[in-house]
Amino acid sequence: MDSTQAGGVIAYISSSSSASSPDSCHSDSSNSSYQSCSPPHTASPSRRQGQPGETRPVAPQSRPPRHSGGKARSPSAAKSGITKMNGLVLLCKVCGDVASGFHYGVHACEGCKGFFRRSIQQNIQYKKCLKNESCSIMRINRNRCQQCRFKKCLLVGMSRDAVRFGRIPKREKQRMLLEMQNAMNNMMENSHGNQPLSVYNQTPPLSADSPSSRPSSTSPQSNRSESSPDPEPPISMDTSSDSSGAMDIGEEEVIGTVTSAHQETFMYNQDQVNVPSEAPDNQGHFTKVWNPRVDTSSTSNQNSLSSCIAQVPQGSSQPYSSVCTIQPACQNVPTATYSAPTCARANRMHLVCPMNTSPQVDPQKSGHSIWEEFSMSFTPAVREVVEFAKRIPGFRDLSEHDQVSLLKAGTFEVLVVRFTSLFDVKERAVTFLSGRKYSVEALRSMGAGDLLNSMFDFTEKLQALNLGEEEMSLFTAVVLVSADRSGLENVNSVEALQESLIRALRSLITKNHPNEIAIFTKLLLKLPDLRSLNNMHSEQLLAFKVHP
Amino acid sequence: MDSTQAGGVIAYISSSSSASSPDSCHSDSSNSSYQSCSPPHTASPSRRQGQPGETRPVAPQSRPPRHSGGKARSPSAAKSGITKMNGLVLLCKVCGDVASGFHYGVHACEGCKGFFRRSIQQNIQYKKCLKNESCSIMRINRNRCQQCRFKKCLLVGMSRDAVRFGRIPKREKQRMLLEMQNAMNNMMENSHGNQPLSVYNQTPPLSADSPSSRPSSTSPQSNRSESSPDPEPPISMDTSSDSSGAMDIGEEEVIGTVTSAHQETFMYNQDQVNVPSEAPDNQGHFTKVWNPRVDTSSTSNQNSLSSCIAQVPQGSSQPYSSVCTIQPACQNVPTATYSAPTCARANRMHLVCPMNTSPQVDPQKSGHSIWEEFSMSFTPAVREVVEFAKRIPGFRDLSEHDQVSLLKAGTFEVLVVRFTSLFDVKERAVTFLSGRKYSVEALRSMGAGDLLNSMFDFTEKLQALNLGEEEMSLFTAVVLVSADRSGLENVNSVEALQESLIRALRSLITKNHPNEIAIFTKLLLKLPDLRSLNNMHSEQLLAFKVHP
């Protein structure tokens, strides 16, 4: 977007004038009439500060397609003054960068101002445009074609005789304000409608200007970058540093315990992706059928959870709703898909869930039975999660209520993580319970929707981190204790538990990937993604229940 | 990454020889230490003065041409200008050689700059890599595989769109310096061991020496010298040292830019909680209705938004729905509360939203008008968020679609963070638009539900971290780019952007709270909480719309 060319108007800035409350803005700042807080140490002597927007890039990695790189910052307006009116930041009418004032008759950035000055001072004749003399002029490409830039300057009205000296006449200021208001109102009006983007390119409200505006052109694009693309500088600071280095004794234990808990309660993991050619319906009830291995370790778990958790799978439909969907039903074949309940390819709503037996619905079955079957299919996995939770050091010390709450809220997220191995990123396919593998496209055509896509994306990114077993285990534990906390009785203890697990995870990663501590950060950033998946899932499930 | 070359910064150069200290090279005025030194005797006859190495007329002190003599630098950079800051030599991000400047968006050496230029000019198709397309690119072998070299260029972010002309903004420079120093210190401290670039430098083990020493810098940190124009005589010696590591230059800029963007686009902050006793209607359109105080500042904002974002908010109704709720309507009084729509204390559903004018509903109004009024009330704040987003370095480089998507998904979260100051944790009360403060209990009795509680909890935790303005700003930016990604066109660019912001945030926190890096982790863990709040909010909003 970059709206760039918008006419001159633009950007909202804040200006608070009243300073009533001292507190926050500590910065010094101040000049009243201008904006609010200013940057902290501004030392600059005589300038007003305010930094304009600059944009800078920094982009980490790039993707080749469009050059990734980065974009660049916006230059102008640096700190000096940016012109604004009541909080509005004006943009350069030529290139869309932040304007530094009213130059040669139009609001323009320092760059365009200088460019225009030079152009008229020395009677420069720029060399001909290499294209059609209609290059778009935006901040990032304004230096690519002088002829077109100059043309644009003239087009928007820059002229030596359009200069205005001295302070802005009050009257004019008022008029401007008014215009802006109108523009804004318009904006809002249309905004009622919906189409997001369309509006986007349309014009600038602002009056007159924007002559040239073509649609704006070209494309937005590009990405930024500047500096740091790399995955992380060798040393660098970072999170890990805080720990002093050495790993805490307790941490080792936590790591070990969590890891074995994970391994012993997770049977659907990678190695089993050997498609079992057949494996017809497997579950009868659930347990018995689904997996032999449950026994030993899994089965026996009942302890504290048993009481609590036992209920999870069983009781209120709630548990299901919060947890359910994802799940491969049988031990070797995970499944995965997801579709919007609304799809109804098959003439009937159907949850194309990755953990389902199959993405298709048997038209014969009644809605109720489908739902039931579906619910049961993931029960085993849910139980595994519960078992896993119980073995997380400290988890059982939480109140039963909180244990249940966390499980209700977090099981789905844990399952998503656990089933990472079930998604074949390379082939972009997912294996279902039936043992069949379906390509994402196929699933989409069957009605799978956003959730599936999102899960795929998530899985892909997670797999890309190439975590080891221990890391996966710890991460899984973190995911669980980081589940939604609303309704918890004792948030603090959960937080404490979370902290210890996080610490262990960090140490582990620091140890295993000394040069890529960013992995830790990336993992933490997966948490919000999981939360989103959880929500999408809940919504679909709800819809599914309503319209089976 | 391979080579690791630290991200750009780094290597201290030794110039022992006396000659000039790097500083000396500096030019006058700014003392910033970043400059480029140029070759000694410049042979070129006619140049404009400003050339590097030369003495400039005006400058207070002329800098003697430093000349090479003694420095031993590695290869390239010989005489030409090497960019350095206080003795730190920047390295090419592609090959690790000494960088000659910031080219195509990244610090690069002359070789890589030229190589990249040729690559993009003629649309060169290099022949396929003979190995795995993963050749490491270092100074000594950079010419061995063109395909991989070009790939590396793109990877580190070189792009025509990332070009930056003109001088480096002072403020950024300063920041950069500071960070470098810090980074260096850190590096020294912890790492003994690794030294990436060791190669280049000789090294000094560093320590203590003050590298840059001299006027400014002696110690790591601090001091910016803003004004002093180089008090120092040209000579001196300097620095040598090595090191590496370090923060990327871009980070400083990112921090500065985001911080000012935040400050300048946030008017509802703290200080304004002064209740405006009156403030009659000022605006004529919606504005008028919703809140008197909107006037001036708020009203006028149309600009940028209008153009750019105008579009953002506008499009689908979505924006509102996804964003809406939280908001103080007027510029000085924030409001905040939230209730479950389901409550219906007043006999009618009502969204007790913190950003609403009041927790109560006027029984006279129609559901529709209430909804409308409500929607409008937060318009200004939403607009501010949009404006803020636009100024996040790199945000505008995303596709329009993705910009809109992120804003739709993340505005609510950003607002929750922004309005942290509106919640009075001590008294457990929230101020509404009307200027009245309501205790949580009162709100609950009016129907506020879980969302309010959760928001309160969130706010409390966030406030407890005691973040400074810069940190809050960066965090806010991170929140936005970490919004739900489903539906994005180009997840990778968003991710890259997120990474750069995260990196900046981490550096900032590391700098400000060297002993509490856990703060960084805690902040990241706030993201899933925000996601949950967002979902609760959406649900309520949906319910509200369905049953106004």
Added chain:
DNA sequence: GAATAAGGTCACCAGGTCAC
């Protein structure tokens, strides 16, 4: 005197050159 813009300065770069 404060605000505000034209112009000047000069730190910095994209590109072009041309010995290797």
Added chain:
DNA sequence: GTGACCTGGTGACCTTATTC
């Protein structure tokens, strides 16, 4: 082809002039 060097800009800041 490569990359050290130049040339021709570019634009962040600053100084000076003008107007309210």
